[in-house]
Amino acid sequence: MQTLTYEFPADRPPARRTHVGVVGSGDLEVLMTPANGTARVRVRTSVDGFDTVWRTVLERFFARHPVSASFELNDFGATPGVVTLRLWQAIEEGRA
């Protein structure tokens, strides 16, 4: 298990906090809490050694969706596609 933290510039706060997903095989849960001025991400993942992949996936996501919030990701081996989908679902449900 590895804990990773990232921060990305963001300026669009969500309307509400949201929770999506499950810490199950190939999946992850996302807890999104509104915050100001930045997207702060903490990842706890069961698979060690994928720091660069996480950075790339998250960088790309927050470049397109600069949602200012704190994101807690509890991951059980989700692929980049599933990670992006869950993040998308979280910000979608957080819209006004």
Place this chain on the structure above:
Amino acid sequence: MTSATDWAARLARTSFIELDARARAAALLDDGATHELCGPFDRIESPWLEPQGVVPQSDDGVVVFRGRLGGRPAVVIAIEQAFQGGGIGEVSGAKIATALSLAARDSRGGATTAAVLLLETGGVRLQEANLGLATVAEVCSALLELRPLAPVVGVIAGALGCFGGMSIAAGLCTKLIMTEEGRLGLDGPAVIESEAGVAELDASDHPLIWSITGGGTRTRTGLADELVLDDVAALRSAVIGAVAQGVPAEHRSQRSELRARIEAARPSGTHDVVAGGAPPMSRGRAWTQALADGGVNGGVPSLITADLTLGDDIARILTVVPDPHSPYHRARRGQVGLREGLALASEVTRTVTEDAHLPDERRRPIVALVDLPSQAYGRVEETLGIHQTLAAAVDAYATARTAGHPVIALIVGTALSGGLLAHGFQANQILALDDPGVLIHAMHKKAAARVTLRTVAELEELAGRIVPLSYDVTDWAGLGLCDELLTVENAGDPTERDVRKAKDALTAAVARARRGPRDLSNRLDSPGARRTRAASHRVREALTSQWD
């Protein structure tokens, strides 16, 4: 042959199985009136997973919703099967037990609150072994607290099914609703195969497994009540129907038809019954004979009973002992099997019935003397419903405790898993010998290592740092589950001094039990538990404050 209407229903349905726990709970309750308690943003995670390198989940895999079912107040408790195989840990177990207790509190106050348990679980989460096992006992106790006041409806929709200690909870439910996909059994097929060999049960033979534990069989044999299609509307209407029926006069775990079926079974088959000889000596038998006032009796050879004077009381001792002649070949070494579960239930119930006319404080103490390798892992056991016989024992012990009988467990040897849940863990007070031969755990080392994908060496290293994983009796006592550890001269063959010491300790335990609560709350309020079970306390506080 499947009719055309069946197909239409199958095509039009919305699958319940495909929903996660949160969506399942929401789908059952009446529209718009749901309210989640102790949810993800309370962030009460298991404190034991991260130090073992396991990613925790923010709700620890149990979702608690309050709302209404067909207009009646209800709490829905859903286990998430995708997280750690639905395993019950300290936090998830505390959530279930506390929610059931709060529903009981409201029901006693006049606001009858039914509970629905969505059971998809492999049982105790082995990463939290001893605390998981303890919370399962507390779940059973809380369920039995609510059951006389409001219905507790169990749903096993699948795909995981309900196994391990939680199958005992299923056996205690007022009504049990299953789908064809759902399964119910004490020991999962992989566990039986690895414990007893592929000849006992082939875990890859799915038709065989479903023919034993599947929802179809379980409803046909009366171990579940209703078989429904995997459809949200069908499940919701079955649950509402079960809640509307209220509390029956007699519950499944008290009914006698299972006893008749088990007594009629002729299980020995190809495994020949060993002939003749004196009963083998075991720690359990040695301590029972040493403590007993007079002779030792038994209804079945594997359960011995005796009277024991403790101060002004004459207590009854119950001990499960090896019976090499048992027709159940998987239950010859002192395991709690079909016969033993039922015999425990009837002995305890007999004591309760005999003392029913006495004032509460004069009712006889019951001593559960524990020295058992485990429950019986076997195919015949699962076919006939061993989980239900263990539920009968749990029900009887909890009933005795609630009626005022001081129930004291005295652990003198091994006390593992479902065996301990059925015989010992419903006690007001738990005493254990401080001896290397005393082993209290959710699963023995080799099997626990296999299930958690670790080597025995890795498990031993973890057990040194993670207290609930420890196999050492003093560590176990440190969890706050033990009321007294006794140092004796000879744990295998007690000396006179040992017997006197045990009697004094039992007498003191009886006095404490009579003064203390009749539920299991003392397990959470003990000084040790205040230290090690801080997360359970947080759950109890959060759920209680968010309840209304």
